[in-house]
Amino acid sequence: MAKYEFIAPCHFGLEAVLKKEILRLGYEIIKVEDGKITFTGDSDAICRANIFLRTTERILLKIGSFHATTFDELFEGTKKLPWENYIPQNGRFWVTKATSIKSKLFSPSDIQSIMKKAMVERLKEKYHINWFQEDGADFPVRVTLMKDEVVVGLDTTGASLHKRGYRQATVKAPITETLAAALILLTPWNRNRILVDPFCGSGTFPIEAAMIGANIAPGMNRSFTSEKWTHLIPKKEWYDAITEAEDNIIRDCEMDIQGYDISHDAIKASMENARLAEVDHLIHFQQRALQDLSHRKKYGFIITNPPYGQRLDSPEEMPELYRDIGTAYKNLDSWSMYLITAYEDAQRYIGKKADKNRKIYNGMMRTYFYQYLGPKPPRREKREENNH
Known part of the structure; x- marks a missing residue:
């Protein structure tokens, strides 16, 4: 069974709580950083993490990471990632969110469009086609640039995990x-x-x-x-x-x-x-x-x-x-x-x-x-x- 790396983001200051939750589910922690935890698991970890974890915002399936200070490096680094292992020929894919902190590349819209072009180039070569129908399942990509280190993940969750499905009636400024x-x-x-x-x-x-x-379990009554x-x-x-x-x-x-x-x-x-x-x-x-x-x-x-x-x-x-x-x-x-x-x-x-x-x-x-x-x-x- 394939082993994957996952990234679980959380509120700054609450990493210890999320770490405990992940360990309780039986997964191995790779790295604890400010506002996120990386762990490993099989494909069933995608299901269990989304359904059981109470304190993370979403579960990202990590595709890879690389260093980039120019848009050329961003393009080449993205193109080298094994997208065909994750996105089928008819998959609908796009970079839904780009976050840049203390990095030379800082325009989210430019990062998004360059990465999409690189993904298309890679998949064109792998699938031997020039045009993608994109009428299949959604594969939203999220990318973070921190000090010129690019971390790329597929969003397995969709709407943030704080949306349990029960809070239909709200008052002003509720806590998530x-x-x-x-x-x-x-x-x-x-x-x-x-x-x-x-x-x-x-x-x-x-x-x-x-x-x-x-x-x-907080994710029992929603879809992903x-x-x-x-x-x-x-x-x-x-x-x-x-x-x-x-x-x-x-x-x-x-x-x-x-x-x-x-x-x-x-x-x-x-x-x-x-x-x-x-x-x-x-x-x-x-x-x-x-x-x-x-x-x-x-x-x-x-x-x-x-x-x-x-x-x-x-x-x-x-x-x-x-x-x-x-x-x-x-x-x-x-x-x-x-x-x-x-x-x-x-x-x-x-x-x-x-x-x-x-x-x-x-x-x-x-x-x-x-x-x-x-x-x-x-x-x-x-x-x-x-x-x-």
Whole structure:
């Protein structure tokens, strides 16, 4: 069976979470870099990685890499790659995205058109034809130039993996599903612990937590570009991966996950999205102001994405909002709180320095994941948790 190299991009600062996920699937890590991980696997890794990985944006099948500082070198380097091993004679192929960082070649549109010409030249020679019908399956190519090193991959995914398929109803500036899942996996939360999101928006944190707790694979209910690559991936491998995902679901679990928001529309959107994700029975959503946040049980988790004061809200409202967060947290004796925000003065107005602070880039926006660690539950309660 052919061995392939795959590239899985992720948010800067969350590489360790993705690495753990890939290792858990049983694949070998080749390289960990800022914002991406390279690993190896057979063709079934295309199916399993797309269906099971929660924290990557897409899975790229690596075609090759080379050095290029001129467009001639880019053309020749692209032409040398074994495109005929991947793209059939009737395949529809194009460079869907070119990213250039600290490289002499920096015009995405020029990079895209030169690489397409080089691919055509290579395939003309290999297939002995002058014109391509391009009426078969899609083969979108993505290329990254970093310090003049060109890395070329076929996009096996299509629409980004954060598009699980459940988020039909949205509110303004929602957190992406992949980022929400990665942040939850950074915490010690598990399905036996309480989780509350007091700014739940369209429900992403509670829904991702419920899917993690019930072991529901995030890519189960969507399609992928590479499903049509039957010359590389037998259909059976997709069926096997879906069967594996179905078998892994914990169907009888109960969880205490709650999503609150002051907005009626947000709660409506959350409930609809949870229903589409088939986890609505595991989450309680309620319209509730932050000031009313309380819980009778101990050792719970707040995991949330409060307003930042950028794009959305009046900056002058931020101090009061973060003071309210601090007050609400103070009243939850023995809880842990994890919040992601771009608001620089968050700790100051919360009134307490975070135990841990992790810098994470959400797109181009620098955000901080503040981690306030509550005490661990006593051993007896832990035993009870494990027995559930």
